[in-house]
Amino acid sequence: MPLSVKHLLGIKELTPQDIEQIFQTADEFKQVLQRPIKKVPTLRDTTVANIFFENSTRTRLSFELAEKRLGADVVNFSASGSSVSKGETLIDTVNNILAMKVDMVVMRHSASGAPWFLARHIDASIINAGDGTNEHPTQALLDAFSIREKVGSLKGKRIAIIGDIMHSRVALSNIFCLAKLGAEVMVSGPPTLIPKHIHSLGVRVEYNVKKALEWCDVANVLRIQLERQHKPLFSTLREYALFYGVNKQMLDSLKKEIIIMHPGPINRGVEINSDVADSKQSIILDQVENGVAIRMAVIYLLSGRKDLQDSIG
Ligand code: CP
Numbered sequence: 462m463p464l465s466v467k468h469l470l471g472i473k474e475l476t477p478q479d480i481e482q483i484f485q486t487a488d489e490f491k492q493v494l495q496r497p498i499k500k501v502p503t504l505r506d507t508t509v510a511n512i513f514f515e516n517s518t519r520t521r522l523s524f525e526l527a528e529k530r531l532g533a534d535v536v537n538f539s540a541s542g543s544s545v546s547k548g549e550t551l552i553d554t555v556n557n558i559l560a561m562k563v564d565m566v567v568m569r570h571s572a573s574g575a576p577w578f579l580a581r582h583i584d585a586s587i588i589n590a591g592d593g594t595n596e597h598p599t600q601a602l603l604d605a606f607s608i609r610e611k612v613g614s615l616k617g618k619r620i621a622i623i624g625d626i627m628h629s630r631v632a633l634s635n636i637f638c639l640a641k642l643g644a645e646v647m648v649s650g651p652p653t654l655i656p657k658h659i660h661s662l663g664v665r666v667e668y669n670v671k672k673a674l675e676w677c678d679v680a681n682v683l684r685i686q687l688e689r690q691h692k693p694l695f696s697t698l699r700e701y702a703l704f705y706g707v708n709k710q711m712l713d714s715l716k717k718e719i720i721i722m723h724p725g726p727i728n729r730g731v732e733i734n735s736d737v738a739d740s741k742q743s744i745i746l747d748q749v750e751n752g753v754a755i756r757m758a759v760i761y762l763l764s765g766r767k768d769l770q771d772s773i774g
Contacts, residue, residue: 508535567587629686
């Protein structure tokens with residue numbers, strides 16, 4: 462089954478069937494990644510450009526690995542050190558890269574909506590690797606896939622997203638994705654970091670993090686995005702850690718064992734303590750591992766191929 466979309470711009474545009482199709486395809490690629498030779502020739506006639514206008518560790522490496530595991534040719538572009546500093550526009554930059562016979566573009570940009578803008582001007586498929594405070598669709602897919610791996614169907618499962626909801630593209634994509642999969646979602650953190658309109662997305666709001674942890678089966682803890690905050694929204698990081706940070710004492714006081722997630726990068730001792738991030742309840746590194754299979758699935762499905770079983774052997 463092909464996806465209902467030509468690009469992966471946001472989770473908002475995907476159907477639940479699209480998400481299930483991505484998960485089933487990722488299941489296949491995850492098996493490939495357990496083999497001694499973790500590479501298939503599926504996309505050996507395809508070239509993918511990873512265009513990053515904003516910093517990244519996990520997403521960029523994960524996309525590059527996914528593309529190489531699929532046998533694609535890969536070119537990497539960073540805005541720093543490029544002709545963007547000489548005034549070249551986004552469309553000119555991308556059209557010049559496409560002129561070198563590139564088939565697919567993976568883009569991270571600090572401007573919310575940049576991938577949608579680009580999609581109106583170029584023919585190649587675009588995958589959004591994070592746009593401003595808007596969406597980070599492959600992160601939400603790998604998060605939901607990681608929960609599914611641990612607990613099965615997400616229908617009726619309670620997921621708390623804790624931290625800086627206001628500035629987080631991970632939060633918004635997760636809310637869209639989890640809702641499409643039938644999960645119940647709660648957001649928690651300081652009132653100044655939770656958008657006032659968030660109820661309209663069908664999520665619960667709980668300003669007391671301890672109560673959110675008591676309610677949920679899974680807690681996805683998010684980083685404070687100081688780089689996107691242009692005025693103080695809480696007094697100090699120390700105070701934030703004291704009132705909103707997730708620590709071992711809190712988890713031990715719960716009457717159940719919940720799953721702990723974090724998309725990274727982690728600010729240890731602020732939103733989450735090391736004894737939680739590194740605990741057996743944490744699936745943070747499983748999320749990173751699953752990111753490669755999810756991105757392989759997205760790239761494969763957007764390529765329009767229909768020969769999965771033949772090409773992976
Ligand atoms: N989770 C995530 O997007 O991490 P990076 O910013 O390192 O890509």
